[in-house]
Amino acid sequence: MMRKSNWKLGALSAVLLISLTGCGTAKEAGTANANETATKTAAKSNYPVKPITFVAPNGAGGGLDKTARLIVKGLSETKLVTETMTVENKPGGGGSVYMAEYATKETKNPYKLLVNSPPVIINNLKKEGNSPFGYKDTTPLAQLTKDYGAITVPADSKYKDLKALLEDIKADPAKVIIAGGSSPGGMDHLFAMLPVYKYGLDPKAIKYVAYDGGGEAITALLGNHATAAAKPVSLILPYVKSGHVRVLAVTSPERIHTDLLKDVPTLRELGLDADFTIWRGVLGPKEMGKDEIAYWDKVFKELSEKEEWKKLLAEDGVESEYKSAADFKPFLDEQEKLIKEILDVLGMSKN
Numbered sequence: 001m002m003r004k005s006n007w008k009l010g011a012l013s014a015v016l017l018i019s020l021t022g023c024g025t026a027k028e029a030g031t032a033n034a035n036e037t038a039t040k041t042a043a044k045s046n047y048p049v050k051p052i053t054f055v056a057p058n059g060a061g062g063g064l065d066k067t068a069r070l071i072v073k074g075l076s077e078t079k080l081v082t083e084t085m086t087v088e089n090k091p092g093g094g095g096s097v098y099m100a101e102y103a104t105k106e107t108k109n110p111y112k113l114l115v116n117s118p119p120v121i122i123n124n125l126k127k128e129g130n131s132p133f134g135y136k137d138t139t140p141l142a143q144l145t146k147d148y149g150a151i152t153v154p155a156d157s158k159y160k161d162l163k164a165l166l167e168d169i170k171a172d173p174a175k176v177i178i179a180g181g182s183s184p185g186g187m188d189h190l191f192a193m194l195p196v197y198k199y200g201l202d203p204k205a206i207k208y209v210a211y212d213g214g215g216e217a218i219t220a221l222l223g224n225h226a227t228a229a230a231k232p233v234s235l236i237l238p239y240v241k242s243g244h245v246r247v248l249a250v251t252s253p254e255r256i257h258t259d260l261l262k263d264v265p266t267l268r269e270l271g272l273d274a275d276f277t278i279w280r281g282v283l284g285p286k287e288m289g290k291d292e293i294a295y296w297d298k299v300f301k302e303l304s305e306k307e308e309w310k311k312l313l314a315e316d317g318v319e320s321e322y323k324s325a326a327d328f329k330p331f332l333d334e335q336e337k338l339i340k341e342i343l344d345v346l347g348m349s350k351n
Contacts, residue, residue, distance in 0.1 A: 192230030
């Protein structure tokens with residue numbers, strides 16, 4: 001009996017020992033996993049830990065190149081980012097060439113950010129030379145600046161207001177030529193046709209002439225080779241100041257608060273239900289982490305509030321306009337609908 005009891009006691013002890021050892025092993029494994037998770041989280045929260053590149057999908061001196069360099073300068077001067085920052089130019093196809101590379105090869109690289117504007121939407125929607133990739137293949141991080149379109153005529157033009165021009169287009173569209181600095185279906189073309197379309201006229205009936213850059217479009221206008229020109233407000237202001245041109249209307253939701261344009265009506269004031277913002281902002285890779293998005297949310301918000309940043313933009317003739325990641329994406333969704341609508345009317349949409 002004693003021998004049998006000893007055998008049972010020994011077996012029970014062995015079972016308890018195995019159970020306790022198993023619990024200890026599971027606990028150690030759980031601790032190891034927790035430590036690993038904490039380490040990963042800590043590593044993520046240290047972002048950024050190496051140099052950051054802002055890519056401008058056009059050549060040196062272009063609008064996006066200037067914006068990218070302003071961003072780097074602003075972040076450096078305000079010390080909001082202490083890591084090394086550089087600007088890389090990737091021209092080609094109006095930005096569509098690098099967009100393909102960014103959307104397919106940089107999907108998980110939070111150290112390469114893309115500076116962009118409405119053409120990232122336009123190139124993805126238009127039929128000719130369209131890009132299969134657009135802002136939906138990125139993580140929109142922030143809108144940082146705003147500009148608007150201006151419908152402009154020579155200072156000595158017979159047109160004193162936009163309605164007079166639209167009425168002439170209605171009477172004989174073949175007699176009206178609109179000049180712009182983008183290709184057909186590009187940004188200048190789209191906001192030039194916006195008031196025509198909203199006035200109930202056929203934009204396809206108007207001759208649009210594309211020039212290589214804004215300067216040539218204005219030269220054509222002043223040389224009487226075009227009836228009107230469509231250009232961003234920031235590019236047209238020097239010609240307004242010099243007295244060479246008159247602005248008939250702007251595509252802003254409210255009047256532009258500058259002495260040179262304070263009397264110029266918006267499209268909405270003229271009964272045309274539309275506006276068009278020429279935004280510039282920053283896009284991140286598609287698979288950007290939440291902590292990385294949160295980092296840039298904080299940094300760009302703080303940048304937008306800095307007087308140094310506002311001064312840099314003012315020197316470049318651009319206005320500050322900040323939208324966080326949460327607000328930027330819905331804004332882009334709405335602009336995409338408007339651009340698609342105009343391209344459809346022009347017969348230039350890929351769908």
